[in-house]
Amino acid sequence: MKRLFWLAVALASAAAAHAAFMLFVPSYMFAREARKIMAGHGENSFFILGPEDQARLFPGLPRHSVTGVCMFDVAAGDVTLAADLPEGFWITTIYTDRGDAVYSVNSRQSGSNVFSVSLSLAPGFIDMLIQATGKARPEIDSGWTVLSPEPRGLAVVWYPLPDEALRASVARAMMRTRCGPNASAGQ
Amino acid sequence: MQRWTGGLLYLIGGALAGVASAYAMIQTAGITRLGGEGPWFSRTAGQDGIYAQSYFLLAGRLPAAPGQLTEAMAERDSAGQPLSASCSYVLSSSGALPLWWSLSALSSGTNPLSRQRVVDAASAVREADGSLRVAAARTPQPGNWLKLAGGGTFTFLYLATPAGRTGGRPPPLRIERKEC
Numbered sequence: 001m002k003r004l005f006w007l008a009v010a011l012a013s014a015a016a017a018h019a020a021f022m023l024f025v026p027s028y029m030f031a032r033e034a035r036k037i038m039a040g041h042g043e044n045s046f047f048i049l050g051p052e053d054q055a056r057l058f059p060g061l062p063r064h065s066v067t068g069v070c071m072f073d074v075a076a077g078d079v080t081l082a083a084d085l086p087e088g089f090w091i092t093t094i095y096t097d098r099g100d101a102v103y104s105v106n107s108r109q110s111g112s113n114v115f116s117v118s119l120s121l122a123p124g125f126i127d128m129l130i131q132a133t134g135k136a137r138p139e140i141d142s143g144w145t146v147l148s149p150e151p152r153g154l155a156v157v158w159y160p161l162p163d164e165a166l167r168a169s170v171a172r173a174m175m176r177t178r179c180g181p182n183a184s185a186g187q
Numbered sequence: 188m189q190r191w192t193g194g195l196l197y198l199i200g201g202a203l204a205g206v207a208s209a210y211a212m213i214q215t216a217g218i219t220r221l222g223g224e225g226p227w228f229s230r231t232a233g234q235d236g237i238y239a240q241s242y243f244l245l246a247g248r249l250p251a252a253p254g255q256l257t258e259a260m261a262e263r264d265s266a267g268q269p270l271s272a273s274c275s276y277v278l279s280s281s282g283a284l285p286l287w288w289s290l291s292a293l294s295s296g297t298n299p300l301s302r303q304r305v306v307d308a309a310s311a312v313r314e315a316d317g318s319l320r321v322a323a324a325r326t327p328q329p330g331n332w333l334k335l336a337g338g339g340t341f342t343f344l345y346l347a348t349p350a351g352r353t354g355g356r357p358p359p360l361r362i363e364r365k366e367c
Binding site: 010021022025027029032056060062064093099154161163 | 194199210213240247249252255256258
């Protein structure tokens with residue numbers, strides 16, 4: 001009987017350790033890597049990754065392609081990614097900090113190189129209950145709205161290039177893209 | 188006292204087993220073999236689970252954009268032998284390649300990603316008949332060359348667009364071992 005009790009304790013300990021590892025370790029390891037890459041740029045700002053950082057984050061992408069990122073935090077309010085990209089093929093993807101891709105669009109699907117994505121924190125269970133009882137929903141502005149289940153994440157714009165010589169000029173053009181707190185936040 | 192020591196051992200043993208099982212599931216869950224017998228497999232084709240995502244996060248990277256890029260990996264050659272950086276390999280196309288694709292060799296060991304090299308649709312040189320031949324070796328090779336670093340195992344990583352989320356089709360590339 002005593003042995004059965006301790007076996008149950010070991011099983012509960014294994015389940016708790018398994019769940020804790022899954023919940024915290026992978027996202028911690030990624031956040032640590034992301035912090036290194038984002039050092040000096042801060043949150044809610046768009047910048048172009050250097051070839052080394054791009055190789056670390058997306059090892060399969062050619063070094064002469066251009067990758068712009070914005071590490072967003074929607075805990076304090078909505079964030080807008082206002083993309084202004086050069087003509088050509090590109091892919092924009094929004095990831096949560098748990099690696100979940102919540103939104104992805106390419107140039108053909110978008111139909112325009114100038115667009116905005118409004119990022120908001122998805123309502124939790126309690127919030128959904130409150131909204132269901134008649135509370136007004138937040139106003140959604142023009143452009144696309146993405147509800148992120150996590151407060152933090154990465155917006156990634158990838159632009160493949162046929163020639164490394166084009167990298168500097170395309171990177172310069174991509175820097176017209178803005179990422180920052182929504183102007184209407186808090187209204 | 189002895190009873191509590193024994194209990195503590197059960198607790199610690201359970202915790203270690205929990206961590207080991209999580210790590211093992213991250214390494215094995217979400218793997219889809221592409222095209223049956225071939226060496227190519229995918230962690231992004233048809234995956235959505237926390238274990239499959241954790242594989243990428245543990246490596247400090249992100250999965251390819253779902254529905255936009257197909258990601259396939261190979262850890263063995265077409266004969267089923269593990270890939271070793273002390274050998275040289277030739278990858279040759281066995282069918283039509285998509286509009287955009289890239290192929291890289293990710294080596295294990297210290298700081299592998301900074302040494303990775305990529306051959307892609309834009310930079311690859313085609314053979315006279317339009318087929319593709321890529322040599323992967325530690326020393327320079329004529330034509331398309333993927334530099335292998337270190338002497339341990341390595342992985343071929345293939346990305347392609349356009350593709351559906353479910354992926355399913357293996358990269359049309361045969362992997363042949365040449366010299367060791």
